[in-house]
Amino acid sequence: MLPAGSTIGILGGGQLGRMMAVAALQLGYRVIGFAPEGDNVAAEACSAFITADWDDSAALSELAARCDVVSWEFENVPLATVAALPQALLACPLRALEVAQDRFHEKQFVADLGGVPAPYARVESGEDFDAAIIRIGTPGILKTARDGYDGKGQWRVGSALEAGGVRFPGAPCVYEGFVTYETEFSVILVRGKDGAIRFWDSTANLHEGGMLARSILPAGALVEAQVPAARELAARTADALGYVGVLTLEFFATRNGPVFNEMAPRVHNSGHWTIEGAATSQFENHIRAIAGLPLGGTKTRFAAIEMRNIVGDASLTAHQILSEPGEPHLHLYGKREVREGRKMGHVTRVSHAIR
Numbered sequence: 001m002l003p004a005g006s007t008i009g010i011l012g013g014g015q016l017g018r019m020m021a022v023a024a025l026q027l028g029y030r031v032i033g034f035a036p037e038g039d040n041v042a043a044e045a046c047s048a049f050i051t052a053d054w055d056d057s058a059a060l061s062e063l064a065a066r067c068d069v070v071s072w073e074f075e076n077v078p079l080a081t082v083a084a085l086p087q088a089l090l091a092c093p094l095r096a097l098e099v100a101q102d103r104f105h106e107k108q109f110v111a112d113l114g115g116v117p118a119p120y121a122r123v124e125s126g127e128d129f130d131a132a133i134i135r136i137g138t139p140g141i142l143k144t145a146r147d148g149y150d151g152k153g154q155w156r157v158g159s160a161l162e163a164g165g166v167r168f169p170g171a172p173c174v175y176e177g178f179v180t181y182e183t184e185f186s187v188i189l190v191r192g193k194d195g196a197i198r199f200w201d202s203t204a205n206l207h208e209g210g211m212l213a214r215s216i217l218p219a220g221a222l223v224e225a226q227v228p229a230a231r232e233l234a235a236r237t238a239d240a241l242g243y244v245g246v247l248t249l250e251f252f253a254t255r256n257g258p259v260f261n262e263m264a265p266r267v268h269n270s271g272h273w274t275i276e277g278a279a280t281s282q283f284e285n286h287i288r289a290i291a292g293l294p295l296g297g298t299k300t301r302f303a304a305i306e307m308r309n310i311v312g313d314a315s316l317t318a319h320q321i322l323s324e325p326g327e328p329h330l331h332l333y334g335k336r337e338v339r340e341g342r343k344m345g346h347v348t349r350v351s352h353a354i355r
């Protein structure tokens, strides 16, 4: 167990790190963040922040010397950065990052455990792309295998004719068939060092432009019916990785059952509602897990919950948002630069407490 006063290192400087740091501070830990130059909004919640490139070995040695455990808030931290740290310091296994950083490996890993992804093919050239279109058909989506997030690095292919207008982008990709689904949902779990797993309720996730816009509970009958199978797969994935902390798997709820989309070896945007809406938030349970503390309950505390992202919009004031009905809880991430499509904060609204 990590004694109070110990130091947790967090790789990445975004809002997830900021909320992880707040949870760690509450439990009496110090936090040192680490990320390259940028709008590192986690820094304000950290005891110290190291601004350095991912390959700055002196800065990584300093992080290692000052921390008792190291976690990450971002799955695209270069593997070499994490591999350069003493492996005993890592809260979660490097293998989890390795698998999740490549869409092809991720789908294969989960399919080997019995999961059902959309039909997919690795695309490393224009010829591969043509072959994938013939084998899988259209409509589909070409996605860069690495570094894509929030719908970036993705090209929709409506028809074989349209495929001619989509150029292979030069970097390895995955082409996948377009899934007809009713709702998207995610399974968020926390796994302790002893292997015990707890799940939060699954919200219905509504996306706009490839990015999460809202998460809603209750998620509806179709999602609820598919959650048990999705949880089993998520638990098998966490066990196979020897995972510790919060792990997220995203699914499409289709008429033929849950179709696996992708996983995130970290806390997740679709779990922000757990701060006010669950007995213990995803952020606190992640810290508890990596610190070897007893995990907290994950039960939902309200009958109806909605989390809405505030994206690229600085025009709404805190006063306006907090005047809305439905017990709004506002989280602003303190980002200095407003850009279209940038997550600036979120609002969680809860109603009808469950006794």
Ligand code: AMP
Residues within 6 Å of the ligand: 118, 141, 148, 149, 150, 151, 152, 176, 177, 178, 179, 180, 184, 207, 210, 211, 250, 261, 262
């Ligand atoms: P991803 O980055 O893979 O999570 O994709 C972002 C969003 O694009 C997803 O949450 C879906 O809304 C949509 N999407 C991605 N892949 C597919 C697919 N194969 N079929 C239908 N919609 C998809």
